[in-house]
Amino acid sequence: AQSVSQHNHHVILSEAASLELGCNYSYGGTVNLFWYVQYPGQHLQLLLKYFSGDPLVKGIKGFEAEFIKSKFSFNLRKPSVQWSDTAEYFCAVNSGGYNKLIFGAGTRLAVHP
Amino acid sequence: KAGVTQTPRYLIKTRGQQVTLSCSPISGHRSVSWYQQTPGQGLQFLFEYFSETQRNKGNFPGRFSGRQFSNSRSEMNVSTLELGDSALYLCASSLVGGQGIHEQFFGPGTRLTVL
Numbered sequence: 322a323q324s325v326s327q328h329n330h331h332v333i334l335s336e337a338a339s340l341e342l343g344c345n346y347s348y349g350g351t352v353n354l355f356w357y358v359q360y361p362g363q364h365l366q367l368l369l370k371y372f373s374g375d376p377l378v379k380g381i382k383g384f385e386a387e388f389i390k391s392k393f394s395f396n397l398r399k400p401s402v403q404w405s406d407t408a409e410y411f412c413a414v415n416s417g418g419y420n421k422l423i424f425g426a427g428t429r430l431a432v433h434p
Numbered sequence: 435k436a437g438v439t440q441t442p443r444y445l446i447k448t449r450g451q452q453v454t455l456s457c458s459p460i461s462g463h464r465s466v467s468w469y470q471q472t473p474g475q476g477l478q479f480l481f482e483y484f485s486e487t488q489r490n491k492g493n494f495p496g497r498f499s500g501r502q503f504s505n506s507r508s509e510m511n512v513s514t515l516e517l518g519d520s521a522l523y524l525c526a527s528s529l530v531g532g533q534g535i536h537e538q539f540f541g542p543g544t545r546l547t548v549l
Contacts, residue, residue, distance in 0.1 A: 357540075365524065365540035411477065420467050420528055420538060421490045424477035 323348045325414050327425035334402050334432050342397040342428050344412035354395040355413040355422065356386055365411070371395065382406070407432045436461065438527050438541035446547045452513040455544045459506050459527030465489075466508040467538060468500060471522040480523075483508050484530070512546075520548045 328343035346352060356368040369380025376388040386397045395412060412425040439458045447453050459466050468480040479492040483502035500510040506527075512519055522545050526538035 355537075364542045365526075367537055367539075370537060413477075420465055420482050420484075420526075420536065421479050421492070422467070422469075422477075422526075422538065423479070424469075426476045 323414060323416060323423050325412055325423050325425035327410075327412055327428050329428050330426065332428055332430045334430070336404055336432055336434055337401050338432075340397070340399040340402045340406070340430070342410055342412075342430075344395045344397065344425060345393050346395070346412075346414045346423075347393065348414060348416050350416055353415040354386075354388060355415070356380065356384070356395075356397050357411045357413060357424075358408045359411065359427075360408045368397070368410070402430075402432050404432050404434050406430060438525055438539055440523075440525050440541040440544050442544060443542065444545045444547075446549060447515050448549050449515055449517060451515050452511065453515060453546060454509055454511045455523055455525075455546070457508045457510075457525030457527075457541060459508070459525075460539055463527035463529055463539070464506050465528045465530055465536070466502055466506065467526045467528075468508070468510050469524040469526065470494075471524055471543070472520075477524070480510065515548045517548050519546065521546060 324347045326345045354371040357365045358368050368384050371378045371388045379385045384399050410428045413422040441456045465484045467482040471477045481491045482489045486502045497513045502508045522543040524543045525541045528536040528538045
């Protein structure tokens with residue numbers, strides 16, 4: 322069965338620190354990859370997505386992610402976090418069509434001023 | 435453009451009852467997917483509807499069902515509620531369904547509490 326693994330459940334950073342959140346998936350075929358963010362009290366929003374092409378994708382708010390097929394990974398990065406990045410981040414995979422997203426367990430990020 | 439709307443936002447039911455949740459997709463979006471979010475199991479796919487047809491289903495019991503109307507609005511129903519059904523139920527819409535991958539836009543969810 323397809324699965325998505327997020328390595329860190331809780332991450333605490335100070336403002337201006339760099340961020341990298343790990344995401345690995347288990348599926349051997351063609352995949353489409355997403356990072357969603359859920360700010361406190363808000364609904365899930367798409368940060369970025371990878372369908373094909375350049376494996377380094379840039380999203381909103383300065384986030385980027387790199388798809389490494391050989392490692393089945395899609396890690397999320399941001400060079401300098403802000404207090405407003407405090408949120409829960411979800412990695413998700415879609416394969417085989419039909420809009421079925423498989424989500425990771427999520428990573429809660431807390432950024433201290 | 436209005437986002438995905440879900441009603442009601444909060445719901446309290448007792449065990450054994452049934453509940454119907456509603457989702458209105460973004461205008462022009464024809465695919466609607468439903469997800470359950472709980473602290474223990476995270477985000478899990480329930481089912482997807484496109485053109486009034488269920489295209490895919492997750493691993494949930496038959497107590498969970500849904501439908502889609504000709505205007506793309508969707509409802510999901512949970513019968514014989516159990517305590518474990520307490521969750522945030524999220525609806526997501528996208529432009530098209532079927533084969534092919536499209537970005538999904540999520541609604542705010544319906545928080546269901548089963549007592």
